[in-house]
Amino acid sequence: MTATPSFGPLLEALDAAPPFALPDVVLVELSNTVGASSCLVLLADYESKSLEPVPSASSPPGMSGQSVDGSLAGRCYREQRARTEQGGRRVFVPMTVRGERIGVLDVHFPTEVDGPTQDHLAQVGAVLAHVVNGARRYTDHFERIRRRRQLSLAAEIQWELLPVLAFSHAAFCVAGHLEPAYDIGGDTFDYAVEPANLTLGISDARGHGLRAALLGALATTALRNSRRRGEGLVKQVAAAHRALLAQFGGEDFVTIALMTVDLPSGAAALVNAGHLPPLVIRNGRCQRVRVEPQPPLGMFAATTYRPQRLSLVPGDRLVLFTDGITEATPEGGATFGEARLVDLLLETRSTPPVETVRLVSHKVLDHRAGQLNDDATVVVLDWHGPPEGSTAPV
DSSP: OOOOSOOHHHHHHHHHSOGGGHHHHHHHHHHHHHOOOEEEEEEEOTTSSEEEEOOOTTSOSSOOOEESSSSHHHHHHHHTSOEEETTTTEEEEEEEETTEEEEEEEEEOSSOOOHHHHHHHHHHHHHHHHHHHHHTTTOSHHHHHHOSSOOOHHHHHHHHHOOOSEEEOSSEEEEEEEESTTTOOSEEEEEEEOSSEEEEEEEEESSSHHHHHHHHHHHHHHHHHHHHTTOOHHHHHHHHHHHHHHHHTTSSOEEEEEEEEETTTOEEEEEEEBOOOOEEEETTEEEEOOOOOBOOBTSOTTOOOOOEEEEOOTTOEEEEEOHHHHTOOOTTSOOOHHHHHHHHHHHTTTSOHHHHHHHHHHHHHHHTTTOOSSOEEEEEEEEOOSOTTOOOOO
């Protein structure tokens, strides 16, 4: 079997098809080019615990999800590598967009596949991931499949605020995870990649539920609005502070850690508005970043926010988190705590950020017996160093 290098016809067919027909389009392409007999599109649920099948005219009846931690499809998803079984006649390939794991493409063949066919499948998986990711703008079909239960209204607001959950770049990799996925209220994170810098932040709105979601939404949108006007870090924070004061009159607040990283050098500036200080892993040690805390956004009208300087060196891992991580407490038990978080971060130091944040969130959930009493959010940034060709200062 010889795979064709052209994806023009596939893209045209995917673009012309309704969302619910995408798996059938992919099957026709794979049948014509590499002799596939069937295929299944599996999407990661909101908790990254299961891979849920996308039904189609060609899919078998009675399909069920596959465990991310207990199946070969899940291993493909976790490790981001193709996996085979049934003597090489069944192939799993990841569906990923710039580091964000969308799901897995599960393809069956009548005979064992060769290397070029696996390469072709990997490219089809990447194409399909981009199409599914873009389809979120015009259909709810895939979002319904990803939900194993109903989202609260607060969670719906927060999920709509999020950027893609992971992003890979020559200079860095970043990923974030929120829990409880179906009932989050006030936590969020955001980032933006520019030619010469990265903006990254995490926030925690006071309280729970819908009011906290509205607080978080206003703060995040104000920050983005200021950033997109070309304003710097301090002006972004000041804009969000003013917006919260104007709407909530100092009765509610949002804590935030917002930073910018200069990509050519790794020099960073951080504003910490009442938030927990980040952790940094460097040379095998994990410790707090020393930052001066300032009042939360929306609390005191006279507050003037100041940036604090820090510098990243290649190999650093920076971890931002909300208090729902460290303060998660089972009935009659002890908090998850910062020491336990540090141990877990050191254990997962060689794990990619996108998998590390999933593991941390699930460990916190397990500690709390699956029932969190507060939102728990973690963001991991791996700093690789200035991208090739940049002009970093000596």
